[in-house]
Amino acid sequence: MNFEFYLGAKVWLNFAPLLDIDLFPIVANSFEKFLKALNQTSDWTDRIIEVYWQILANFQRNEFIEVTNELFGQWECKYKWKDIPVSVMSPVIHFLFRQFNTQDPHITNENLLSLLKLFETNHVMNAVYEIFTMIDFADTNNIGHDNKMFIHLLYDIITHESFQKWIEQQNEEETITKWLSLTSVIVQTKTDWNNYELIALLSWNGSLFMKYAPLINSNRNTTVNGEDDLVM
Incomplete structure (x- = not known):
């Protein structure tokens, strides 16, 4: 080189x-x-x-969200996040935090809004989830500064007013399941959620429940009927 x-x-x-x-x-x-x-x-x-x-x-902080998304897309083609050394992961986290964290809770986070409008091939959101999976939440006392910054960014993402629409637009159930799993972990790392954040969390979780509850009940009834047929 x-x-x-x-x-x-x-x-x-x-x-x-x-x-x-x-x-x-x-x-x-x-x-x-x-x-x-x-x-x-x-x-x-x-x-x-x-x-x-x-x-x-x-x-x-800038508004070049699509440029950032394209860069993360090219990164996905070359690297797996789990193989990235700490020396590289640290500036990646600082970059994401600077560009997408909520600076003022009383003002709409426009950068995050623009990011969440990318419903398909959102490489940045893919990266956010992959980085989340690399954090050891079993030992919360030893979570480093960079990861704490990243967790605060996750707070902003899952409570943003546009997150509900973004997750509802996901076509793959695996993606929805991943973010539900992420949220179930993240909500346990904070005790002082404000009313706005709680309403946002309940809103999109409730929306997903209403969407998939009929499917769950349908599958349950199919299973029960199948068991009845076997008994008969």
Whole structure:
């Protein structure tokens, strides 16, 4: 891997907090092209990937949601999240938190709203779920700072007013089941849910229950009738 390219990326990192937001898609597209061309990994490629994520994590909040989603889509093609080292995972979490956390609970989180409008091929939401599965909730006393940040981002996601519509639009039951499982874990990590958050949680959980309850009852009746036939 070209050493000058790595040094150039490090220079970008040093200036990242001062970068114009309009440069964000340029960096993201550069990273995406790098990933597309990547056929094998080495220490150099790992370092460059780490620097790319660090640069992106230092950008200020912006509205390039689709650009971000495309980048995460290309990332999915190359890497499994469970194989990502901590040195890379940390800036990824910081990037997601900076771009999508709720800054003011009294103002609609527009970035998260835009993200949740991507009903199909939402690679960012796929990444969020995969990162969640990597956190060890069995030992909550030893959850690190980055993971605590990430959990707070999950609070924002599952209580956002648009999350209900997003999850209702999912065509795969596996996706719905995953997010129900995630929510069942996350709600146990916080005791001071406010009324707004509780209403949001109850709203989309209740909506899913009303949608799938008839199907559950139908399957239950089919099973019971089948058992009756066997007895007869």
